[in-house]
Amino acid sequence: MRFFTLALLSPLALVSAQVVERHCGAPEPPESLKAEAASIATTIDTETTTLDTGRSSSAGNPYNKINVKTYVHIVTSPEDTGRYTQAMVNEQVTQSSSTSLTKHLT
Amino acid sequence: MNESYKPSGISFTLQSTDYTTNAAWSVSATDADEIEMKTALRKGTYEDLNLYFLSDLGGGLLGFCYFPTSLKTSADPALTLTLDGCINLAGSLPGAEVPNYNLGGTAVHETGHWFGLFHVFQGSACDGPGDYVSDTPKQRVATSGCPTTQDSCPGQKGLDSIHNYMDYSYDVCYEEFTKKQGKRMHRMYSKYRDGK
Numbered sequence: 411m412r413f414f415t416l417a418l419l420s421p422l423a424l425v426s427a428q429v430v431e432r433h434c435g436a437p438e439p440p441e442s443l444k445a446e447a448a449s450i451a452t453t454i455d456t457e458t459t460t461l462d463t464g465r466s467s468s469a470g471n472p473y474n475k476i477n478v479k480t481y482v483h484i485v486t487s488p489e490d491t492g493r494y495t496q497a498m499v500n501e502q503v504t505q506s507s508s509t510s511l512t513k514h515l516t
Numbered sequence: 517m518n519e520s521y522k523p524s525g526i527s528f529t530l531q532s533t534d535y536t537t538n539a540a541w542s543v544s545a546t547d548a549d550e551i552e553m554k555t556a557l558r559k560g561t562y563e564d565l566n567l568y569f570l571s572d573l574g575g576g577l578l579g580f581c582y583f584p585t586s587l588k589t590s591a592d593p594a595l596t597l598t599l600d601g602c603i604n605l606a607g608s609l610p611g612a613e614v615p616n617y618n619l620g621g622t623a624v625h626e627t628g629h630w631f632g633l634f635h636v637f638q639g640s641a642c643d644g645p646g647d648y649v650s651d652t653p654k655q656r657v658a659t660s661g662c663p664t665t666q667d668s669c670p671g672q673k674g675l676d677s678i679h680n681y682m683d684y685s686y687d688v689c690y691e692e693f694t695k696k697q698g699k700r701m702h703r704m705y706s707k708y709r710d711g712k
Contacts, residue, residue: 423616428676431660432617432684435573436629443583443632444664447648450703453695458666461546472706473525473699480517480528481559482553485536486606487571494569496533502567502620503530504518 520624520681520690524698526631528565544574555596562587562712563705565630567599569609578606579616580628584708602626608687615659615693621687628682632704633697635684638676642669651696652677662689 439447478504484494517528527556534557536542541553558566573579581602590596607614634647637655646654653674659666662685666676677683679691693701 411666429570431696432622432625432658432686433575433577434625434629434635434684435575435577436583436626437580439583439634439638440585443585444645444648446704446707447632447700448632448645450700451645451648451650451696454699473702474617475525475527476702476705476710477527477529479531479560479564481531482533483536483557483566484533484569485538485542485553485557485568485570486605487539488537490542490571490606491535491537494609494612497608497609499533499569500530502517502623503528505620507544 517620517624517627521627521693523654524693524701526698526701531564532559537669542571543571550603551595551598554601558598558601562597562600563709565627567603567627568603569606569623570603571606573603573605577605578608578614578622579626580627583629584632584704585710586708600630602630616686616688619690620683621690624681624690628693628697628701631701632708633682633693633700636680636682637668637684642672645680647671649694649696651694651702652680652682655683658684659689660684 482499482503484499486494521527522548536557538553541551541589552565557568560566579602582600583597587593587596602623603615604623604626605617606612608617608620610618611618612618629660633649636652637645637658638647639645640656641652642656646652652668653676654672655675655676659676659678661676662694666678668676678685679689681690682697
């Protein structure tokens with residue numbers, strides 16, 4: 411009975427109980443994207459790229475470095491307000507490799 | 517994310533972080549809730565990444581994301597743009613509370629989908645195209661936990677990609693995208709997102 415009460419009161423306990431293995435809700439890729447992926451795979455498997463040869467990239471090179479502007483939105487229940495910090499977000503975006511975090515946490 | 521994607525020549529620059537308290541949007545949101553939330557919060561264009569971290573996605577989900585598509589041929593380009601981005605369980609943030617999945621690997625995995633990558637076990641079969649990446653071995657099942665090794669397609673070349681970000685392993689098990697996954701992401705980004 412006590413455990414039941416704790417589970418009801420603690421969002422942390424609820425989350426811990428629910429996520430026992432990874433479940434990603436990404437939908438089945440659409441056929442059009444699979445077709446594009448197949449085409450790209452053929453291209454990649456047959457090309458000799460500037461990355462392979464180590465030459466510097468040039469205009470039109472599909473492998474020029476990509477920088478993605480990233481916007482983060484923390485959307486929480488009233489009970490979770492303030493739980494997720496800017497430091498966590500910064501760690502997610504700027505670092506977030508399992509290796510570096512393992513080192514950091516141990 | 518920057519360290520995870522660096523070998524693939526991809527980096528992320530945090531533009532802003534906003535905080536919203538909304539019970540309907542943050543816990544087991546419906547499709548209508550999702551549209552309402554993203555209409556209110558989404559920023560940037562189709563080449564920009566929006567990462568949402570919610571209290572509870574329902575069903576034990578850690579995250580989901582939208583694949584790239586052609587905005588021009590989309591049935592509803594405005595809605596496609598609005599919905600674009602990745603939703604992640606807030607407890608998966610680095611240092612948050614979900615055991616085994618709180619090193620930030622979920623957002624790295626979901627963003628892989630945003631770049632057009634599939635799961636390494638796509639198709640759940642040892643034959644067929646799988647994930648359409650030729651340097652990830654055929655894999656029939658998703659990995660659970662962090663096994664020492666796994667070979668779900670013993671008749672095929674290579675072992676399962678248990679350390680690949682597009683598998684289902686624990687965060688601590690995640691180590692890499694393959695070289696051709698990196699190229700695939702560049703090609704997909706160039707076709708669908710760059711300049712859009």
